[in-house]
Amino acid sequence: MKKQVFAIAAAAAVIATAAVAQDYSANLKARQGQFRIMALNVGILGGMAQGKIAYDAEAAQRAADTLVAVSHIDPGPLWPEGSDNMSIDGTRAMPSIWDDHDDFLTKWGGFGTAAAGMQQVAATGQEALGPAMGKLGGACKACHDTHRAPE
């Protein structure tokens, strides 16, 4: 009798866990897509900064404007609690994002600051891109240093 009660309780626990586990695939797609948009546009600016693609003031400005636009996306819906790499597969987002959320938001704000800096200088000439790229790289690293796990 005792065994049966235990078995039922265990089964109930398993079902409860399954019910709690949520599907975060939409959130993951959205935030990973956001980073792809960032990488594409940083890539245009970086290519010009390194002289790998010809400098084009208009294209540089559009890329910088896009980065600023991305920086205005509300991070809330993209980063629901429980969508960290210890809880689910398919992400490198570390639990520290939620454990130290203020730090995460500060660093996301750091990207916005760097993007705004790029927006100001992107159309002013090829030589202005290098230092602004350095700031962008610093902003990316600052967050990835603490909040993203290796592949």
Added chain:
Amino acid sequence: MRAFRWLILAAVLAAAAGWWITRARPLPADALASLAGEAARGETVFLAAGCASCHAAPKATEGAEGAEDKPILSGGQQFASDFGTFVAPNISPDPVHGIGGWTVAQFATALKRGVSPEGRHYYPAFPYTAYVRMRDQDIADLWAFWQTLPASDAPSQPHEVGFPFSIRRAVGVWKLLYLRDDWVMGGDADPQLERGRYLVEALAHCGECHTPRGPLGGLDTARWLAGAPNPSGKGTIPSLTPDRLTWDAGEIAYYLETGFTPDYDSAGGHMAAVVGNFGKLTSADRAAVAAYVKALPRPAE
């Protein structure tokens, strides 16, 4: 009965020999005494060797705004491993809680022999297996730079290492197996490749994470920089060998400067701290590391 006595004598001799060969081997007290250190050059050594990446307080992120301030090496970062959790000690110039009371010979002994001023073996979480290749002049310069850093009176935390790894003497055996001062990439090298080799193998200790380890925690040099499991968590540290890494030298140098990969992903984890340091070095040094990486052989199967 007589045989038994001989057996005991042999056992005592073996124990004595074991004690002798696992002893700490400090450098002579007058080591480096003839060298004058220069702090400005020492800062380059400091950045390339990544001292602050592990010994700065856990919250002090490099590469962030305001990181121009000199780092406070108060320690406290934790490094989980198969052997226990190591906690970086306070190595700021504080005379009591840091290493401000050391001589330059004691500093060099720590770096090149992995031995404390009290004659204890350090655990190889401290990468003296790389620093053993450091030039004496670089150590003198680094020590001069050290004197310009701020002191911290935060006490060092003990390592969380269980038996049998808590026996420090055992590290003496480990050193016999793994502490080597010759180059992993042997043979002739032009000046750029030589500089790259020095940066990669001696100062930046890239192999500590990028090279897989054997069961005792020694680096598997047959698979030098061929990638390894992340020593402190999930994921893997990528391979730098030509069978896996397809970036050209310019892309490697740009990555070390800005943290951007060729497809504009960005460095993360501990590598972000490395890039934070390497971005402050000269472009010649970054190019030298790139030249070294491009010269790596394919790893053994």
